[in-house]
Amino acid sequence: MTKTxxxxxxxxxxxxxxxxxxxxxxxxxxxxIGATGxxxxxxxxxxxxxxEDDTTATNKVNFYGKHQSxxxxxxxxxxxxxxxxxxxxxxxxxxxxxxxxxxxxxxxxNGNMIGEYKNDMIPPKDTGEAKGLDARNLSITFGxxxxxxxxxxxxxxxxxxxxxxxxxxxPKDQLEDAYTGGDICIQACADDPQVAFHAVRNxxxxxxxxxxxxxxxxxxxxxxxxxxxxxxxxxxxxxKDGTExxxxxxxxxxxxVVWVQSGxxxxxxxxxTYLIVRRIQTHLExxxxxxxxxQENTFGRHRDSGAPIGKxxxxxxxxxxxxxxxxxxxxxxxxxxxxxxQAKARIMRRSFSYSSGIVDATGTYDAGLVFISFxxxxxxxxxxxxxxxxxxxxxxxITHRGSGVFACFPGIKKGSYIGEAxxxxx
Amino acid sequence: MTKTxxxxxxxxxxxxxxxxxxxxxxxxxxxxIGATGxxxxxxxxxxxxxxEDDTTATNKVNFYGKHQSxxxxxxxxxxxxxxxxxxxxxxxxxxxxxxxxxxxxxxxxNGNMIGEYKNDMIPPKDTGEAKGLDARNLSITFGxxxxxxxxxxxxxxxxxxxxxxxxxxxPKDQLEDAYTGGDICIQACADDPQVAFHAVRNxxxxxxxxxxxxxxxxxxxxxxxxxxxxxxxxxxxxxKDGTExxxxxxxxxxxxVVWVQSGxxxxxxxxxTYLIVRRIQTHLExxxxxxxxxQENTFGRHRDSGAPIGKxxxxxxxxxxxxxxxxxxxxxxxxxxxxxxQAKARIMRRSFSYSSGIVDATGTYDAGLVFISFxxxxxxxxxxxxxxxxxxxxxxxITHRGSGVFACFPGIKKGSYIGEAxxxxx
Numbered sequence: 074m075t076k077t078x079x080x081x082x083x084x085x086x087x088x089x090x091x092x093x094x095x096x097x098x099x100x101x102x103x104x105x106i107g108a109t110g111x112x113x114x115x116x117x118x119x120x121x122x123x124x125e126d127d128t129t130a131t132n133k134v135n136f137y138g139k140h141q142s143x144x145x146x147x148x149x150x151x152x153x154x155x156x157x158x159x160x161x162x163x164x165x166x167x168x169x170x171x172x173x174x175x176x177x178x179x180x181x182x183n184g185n186m187i188g189e190y191k192n193d194m195i196p197p198k199d200t201g202e203a204k205g206l207d208a209r210n211l212s213i214t215f216g217x218x219x220x221x222x223x224x225x226x227x228x229x230x231x232x233x234x235x236x237x238x239x240x241x242x243x244p245k246d247q248l249e250d251a252y253t254g255g256d257i258c259i260q261a262c263a264d265d266p267q268v269a270f271h272a273v274r275n276x277x278x279x280x281x282x283x284x285x286x287x288x289x290x291x292x293x294x295x296x297x298x299x300x301x302x303x304x305x306x307x308x309x310x311x312x313k314d315g316t317e318x319x320x321x322x323x324x325x326x327x328x329x330v331v332w333v334q335s336g337x338x339x340x341x342x343x344x345x346t347y348l349i350v351r352r353i354q355t356h357l358e359x360x361x362x363x364x365x366x367x368q369e370n371t372f373g374r375h376r377d378s379g380a381p382i383g384k385x386x387x388x389x390x391x392x393x394x395x396x397x398x399x400x401x402x403x404x405x406x407x408x409x410x411x412x413x414x415q416a417k418a419r420i421m422r423r424s425f426s427y428s429s430g431i432v433d434a435t436g437t438y439d440a441g442l443v444f445i446s447f448x449x450x451x452x453x454x455x456x457x458x459x460x461x462x463x464x465x466x467x468x469x470x471i472t473h474r475g476s477g478v479f480a481c482f483p484g485i486k487k488g489s490y491i492g493e494a495x496x497x498x499x
Numbered sequence: 500m501t502k503t504x505x506x507x508x509x510x511x512x513x514x515x516x517x518x519x520x521x522x523x524x525x526x527x528x529x530x531x532i533g534a535t536g537x538x539x540x541x542x543x544x545x546x547x548x549x550x551e552d553d554t555t556a557t558n559k560v561n562f563y564g565k566h567q568s569x570x571x572x573x574x575x576x577x578x579x580x581x582x583x584x585x586x587x588x589x590x591x592x593x594x595x596x597x598x599x600x601x602x603x604x605x606x607x608x609n610g611n612m613i614g615e616y617k618n619d620m621i622p623p624k625d626t627g628e629a630k631g632l633d634a635r636n637l638s639i640t641f642g643x644x645x646x647x648x649x650x651x652x653x654x655x656x657x658x659x660x661x662x663x664x665x666x667x668x669x670p671k672d673q674l675e676d677a678y679t680g681g682d683i684c685i686q687a688c689a690d691d692p693q694v695a696f697h698a699v700r701n702x703x704x705x706x707x708x709x710x711x712x713x714x715x716x717x718x719x720x721x722x723x724x725x726x727x728x729x730x731x732x733x734x735x736x737x738x739k740d741g742t743e744x745x746x747x748x749x750x751x752x753x754x755x756v757v758w759v760q761s762g763x764x765x766x767x768x769x770x771x772t773y774l775i776v777r778r779i780q781t782h783l784e785x786x787x788x789x790x791x792x793x794q795e796n797t798f799g800r801h802r803d804s805g806a807p808i809g810k811x812x813x814x815x816x817x818x819x820x821x822x823x824x825x826x827x828x829x830x831x832x833x834x835x836x837x838x839x840x841q842a843k844a845r846i847m848r849r850s851f852s853y854s855s856g857i858v859d860a861t862g863t864y865d866a867g868l869v870f871i872s873f874x875x876x877x878x879x880x881x882x883x884x885x886x887x888x889x890x891x892x893x894x895x896x897i898t899h900r901g902s903g904v905f906a907c908f909p910g911i912k913k914g915s916y917i918g919e920a921x922x923x924x925x
Contacts, residue, residue, distance in 0.1 A: 153854070158862075193791035200787055201737030201802060205723030205730060267721035270735075270854045270866075278787050286862035291855035295693035297631030304631060307693075311627030361626055361704050365619035376627060428579070428696045429717035429855060436584075436712035440696075 124176060125487055127183040132264065133208045136182045139344055140332060140484040143212030144423070144447050145321040147303070149262040152292045152425045152443060153269040154350060155277065156218075156255030156477055157284040162226045168496040170283050171215070174276055175490040181272050184208030187279070200278065203271035211268050213276075214260040215491050216348050216479030221256040232498055234338045236347070236450050237480045244463045245472065252352045252475025255287045260348065260445070266291060288475065290352055292425025292443035305379060305387065308426055309355050309440055310470070312372050313379035315422050316387055330419045333449045333483075341494035344483030349420075349454045351444040352475030358437060360470045371466040373408030381410065409467045416460035418453040420446040441471070451478050550602055551913055553609040558690065559634045562608045565770055566758060566910040569638030570849070570873050571747040573729075575688040578718045578851045578869060579695040580776060581703065582644075582681030582903055583710040588652045594922040596709050597641070600702055601916040607698050610634030613705070626704065629697035637694050639702075640686040641917050642774050642905030647682040658924055660764040662773070662876050663906045670889045671898065678778045678901025681713045686774065686871070692717060714901065716778055718851025718869035731805060731813065734852055735781050735866055736896070738798050739805035741848050742813055756845045759875045759909075767920035770909030775846075775880045777870040778901030784863060786896045797892040799834030807836065835893045842886035844879040846872040867897070877904050 126135045134142045161167050177187045184207040188198025222233035239254070261272040270291070277286060296303040305313040319326040328334060333342045360368070369375055369382060379387035383395065383403040393414045395403045404411045428440035448454055461467070482492045552561045560568045587593050603613045610633040614624025648659035665680070687698040696717070703712060722729040731739040745752040754760060759768045786794070795801055795808060805813035809821065809829040819840045821829045830837045854866035874880055887893070908918045 190791060193795070195790050196788055197791050197794075197802075200783075202733050202735050203721075204733065204737060204803070206721055265721050266719045266854070267733075267735075267852065274783065274787075274864075286857055286864075289856055289864075293692045295629075295632055295691050307628050307630065309628050309693075309696075311630060357626075357700065361700075362622055364621050365616060365623050368623075369619070376623070377630070426693065427855065428692070429853065430715055431712055438700075438712075438715075 124179060126179070127185075130184050131207050132210050133184065134182060134210050134212045136179045136213075136485065137487050138484040140346075141214050141481055142182065143214035143260050143262050144331065144346055144421075144481065145327060146210070146212045146262070147321075148294060148306075148315070148423050149210050149212070149269075150264045150294050150296065151266040151269045152260065152262045152445075153266070153273045153289065154261075154292070154443060154445070155259045155273045155289040156287045156350075157257040157259065157277070158287045159221060159224065159227075159256040159284055161283050164228050164496065166283065167227055168492075170280055171491040171493075171496070173279060174215070175485065177276060177279055178213045178272075178491070181275065182208060182211050182213060184211070187275055200271065200274055203265075203268050206265060206268055209263040209265040209268040211261065211263040211272055213272055214258075214262075214348070214481055216258045216260070216481040217492070217495075218255045218258065218477060218479050220254060224256075229495075232339055232341065232495060234342055234480060236338065236452060237478065238451075240349070240451065240455065240458075240476055240478055243458050243461075243473065245468050246476075247472050247474060248476050249474050252288050252290070253477065255477050255479070257284065258348065258350070258477060258479040266293070290427060290443050290475070292427045294425055308424070308442055309357060309428065310360055310368070310372075311376055312368075312374060313387060314424055314442075316374075316379055317391070317419075318421050319419065321421075327421075329449075330453075331421050331447050331449055337449060339498075341492075341498050342480060342483070343494075346447045346449060346481050347451050348477075348479045348481050349444075349446050349448070349451060350475070350477045350479075351473050352441065353444050354432070354439070354441040354472045354474050356437070356470050356472070357440055363470075370405045370408055371470070373404045373410030382408070405466070407464050407466045409461065409465055412461045412465050413457050416457040418456040420448040420453050420457065422446045441474075447481070550605060552605070553611075556610050557633050558636050559610065560608060560636050560638045562605045562639075562911065563913050564910040567640050567771075567907055568608065569640035569686050569688050570757065570772055570847075570907065571753060572636070572638045572688070573747075574720060574732075574741070574849050575636050575638070575695075576690045576720050576722065577692040577695045578686065578688045578871075579692070579699045579715065580687075580718070580869060580871070581685045581699045581715040582713045582776075583683040583685065583703070584713045585647060585650065585653075585682040585710055587709050590654050590922065592709065593653055594918075596706055597917040597919075597922070599705060600641070601911065603702060603705055604639045604698075604917070607701065608634060608637050608639060610637075613701055626697065626700055629691075629694050632691060632694055635689040635691040635694040637687065637689040637698055639698055640684075640688075640774070640907055642684045642686070642907040643918070643921075644681045644684065644903060644905050646680060650682070655921075658765055658767065658921060660768055660906060662764065662878060663904065664877075666775070666877065666884075666902055666904055667881065669884050669887075669899065671894050672902075673898050673900060674902050675900050678714050678716070679903065681903050681905070683710065684774065684776070684903060684905040692719070716853060716869050716901070718853045720851055734850070734868055735783060735854065736786055736794070736798075737802055738794075738800060739813060740850055740868075742800075742805055743817070743845075744847050744849075745845065747847075753847075755875075756879075757847050757873050757875055763875060765924075767918075767924050768906060768909070769920075772873045772875060772907050773877050774903075774905045774907050775870075775872050775874070775877060776901070776903045776905075777868075777899050779868040779870050780858070780865070780898045780900050781867040782863070782896050782898070783866055789896075796831045796834055797896070799830045799836030808834070831892070833890050833892045835887065835891055838887045838891050839883050842883040844882040846874040846879050846883065848872045867900075873907070 180187045186199035190197045219237050222229045261269040263269040294306040296306050308314040319330045331346050333345050335343045381391040393411045423445045425443040430439040432439045606613045612625035616623045645663050648655045687695040689695040720732040734740040745756045757772050759771050761769045807817040819837045849871045851869045856865040858865045
């Protein structure tokens with residue numbers, strides 16, 4: 074369902090008994106948003122404010138499910154990633170924050186505004202810039218960083234998974250505070266930059282005084298199509314990015330690589346995953362002075378086809394042990410793919426490019442990769458990164474400038490709220 | 500025509516006599532790109548490298564015509580705007596720069612790469628990240644700033660139009676050097692961020708040592724659609740932006756507002772226009788705390804419909820002289836629309852939003868408007884800006900951080916090159 078183009082002033086609409094039950098099903102979450110009772114909920118949000126996925130909406134990703142959206146969801150064209158500082162001082166307030174966010178996320182993922190208005194003497198509930206756009210496959214993914222569990226006043230220390238900790242320093246890291254860390258992350262992805270930004274803006278606004286923005290980064294993907302089917306997008310180095318990902322429809326494989334299984338971690342993380350974000354500057358000027366052969370030897374793939382060196386097709390297996398008749402590795406030993414593969418660890422990459430502005434007076438592009446990966450344990454990423462280490466030929470062309478690691482909650486059941494398992498654990 | 504997905508290594512293809520003539524028609528421009536003769540041109544670029552608009556290409560904007568593309572062209576979803584410093588030391592070198600850029604712009608607007616490669620021991624001619632994407636309605640607009648004419652070694656002083664000068668200081672301007680001025684601008688717009696960026700990157704790269712980047716800014720527009728037709732996009736204040744523009748298909752009106760007419764300026768500008776760019780930060784946090792009524796009084800329009808205050812529909816005429824029964828203006832006298840209209844000057848706006856990152860440690864959004872307008876004389880913009888002056892209610896919510904004014908050449912005829920009229924003037 075697209076947003077109506079009619080006058081926004083609320084027309085109280087008749088609500089069926091069934092819809093009423095759906096709304097009241099939200100319980101505390103619905104009422105938390107400034108409404109003082111049942112009538113308030115209805116008046117504030119109108120009939121569109123149902124506490125469930127709108128199956129009639131177009132370009133719609135479901136909010137509710139076994140896992141959060143934005144992980145196994147087909148990667149969209151745009152991201153607005155926000156890392157937040159938490160300002161609340163108790164576990165209860167933090168719980169209420171996620172309860173309050175739940176119906177807003179449902180609404181926005183349904184392609185609706187988060188509130189209509191009948192009183193123009195107050196600020197509109199919804200900032201409005203996504204009005205008239207449909208859901209555009211919006212997904213919203215929530216995670217919590219290690220620093221959240223270190224805030225004594227929140228009393229979460231005993232619930233911190235041991236694998237949730239700041240990443241170790243990797244060779245050539247030049248992390249900047251301005252793009253590192255965070256208590257909470259919101260990853261909003263959509264097939265539209267304004268819809269993604271709108272989602273983050275409205276969630277943060279609704280949490281005014283409870284969170285502040287620590288850093289944010291937008292990004293994009295451009296998909297070539299073939300017979301109407303999206304192909305693997307190219308990064309700004311012109312190489313295809315994400316080829317080696319697990320097949321998101323293969324549940325067994327996703328359970329192996331991405332989803333935390335019962336017993337793997339703290340119980341509240343079962344069905345969740347760990348998000349790692351790295352803001353990686355790409356030195357395009359240097360790259361562009363490099364021969365094609367060197368570029369291909371750097372990635373270990375052919376630029377045009379995306380095939381591993383010595384193979385023909387993008388999805389041909391990377392067989393790093395293969396040698397030529399002289400006994401030399403066909404995929405160079407210092408290539409990104411060789412070293413990553415050698416780690417014998419897998420992750421699910423879900424990255425975006427960024428490019429706007431220049432870094433400094435020398436006119437260097439402020440451009441690069443919002444690298445995002447999901448894995449059931451950050452150790453998977455760490456293993457790969459350690460294998461790349463100082464050897465990775467790609468190091469010459471990139472600098473890691475930002476970093477974050479976040480525990481993403483499992484999926485949300487209807488009637489529940491984001492992160493419930495964390496708050497319900499004694 | 501989309502880029503081929505075949506192996507990029509050049510397969511020399513048979514070229515018809517007609518195609519040959521088209522290629523040789525490029526004359527100096529084609530040959531300037533490192534090729535040493537006719538054979539070189541063919542070998543370097545293959546059969547796709549025709550010196551004209553490819554009428555079979557999909558999502559294609561024409562390069563050649565009476566006016567440059569990207570002005571009357573239907574506004575796209577993405578922009579990458581670059582302001583450049585010129586490093587060359589003679590008029591001839593500057594002329595060669597624009598000659599060299601011409602066929603590259605033609606190629607990219609045809610949705611092609613700017614060169615195939617058969618030798619992988621050298622850097623590929625094309626940076627490659629747009630491979631597999633079609634033209635995506637790419638437009639490329641070239642302009643020259645006042646500072647270009649002040650470079651004595653270029654000998655252009657006598658050709659400077661008197662109206663091409665830095666804009667005066669406006670109340671509340673807080674311009675930053677990092678986003679102001681420039682000798683040349685390249686405005687690349689496309690329905691894809693990677694295609695727009697690719698165009699600028701390849702033009703700058705091909706001009707290595709001849710130009711450097713002074714500043715750049717990317718932006719986006721999100722179009723609601725109605726019955727499959729694009730509607731006016733909303734800015735990040737949620738108001739529709741660009742409603743009052745002249746109808747680009749009304750040549751008479753465009754000649755009145757946008758296109759420099761014979762006798763208006765220096766002869767080389769006939770058919771051209773002036774581009775004004777302003778990087779305007781929007782203080783979203785302040786805006787979001789403002790009542791709907793105040794927001795609407797600030798713009799002088801209704802947020803939802805886009806109609807002028809007191810009217811119903813977006814395209815209803817703004818009649819600022821209308822008063823209510825008490826003799827008060829219906830559209831508030833301090834509203835943006837009232838003051839802009841009062842200037843009795845018109846411009847063609849073609850703006851984009853931006854949002855990524857935060858401005859400082861307080862967590863304020865780095866978001867706003869890449870305001871771009873075209874007018875036959877910068878005075879039109881200046882009149883409006885002076886009328887807004889200190890009165891404009893919108894001043895509370897915005898800060899102008901960057902600025903540029905550029906003389907955009909007239910359109911390019913087949914066989915000619917960008918800016919020829921400037922260089923052919925004695």
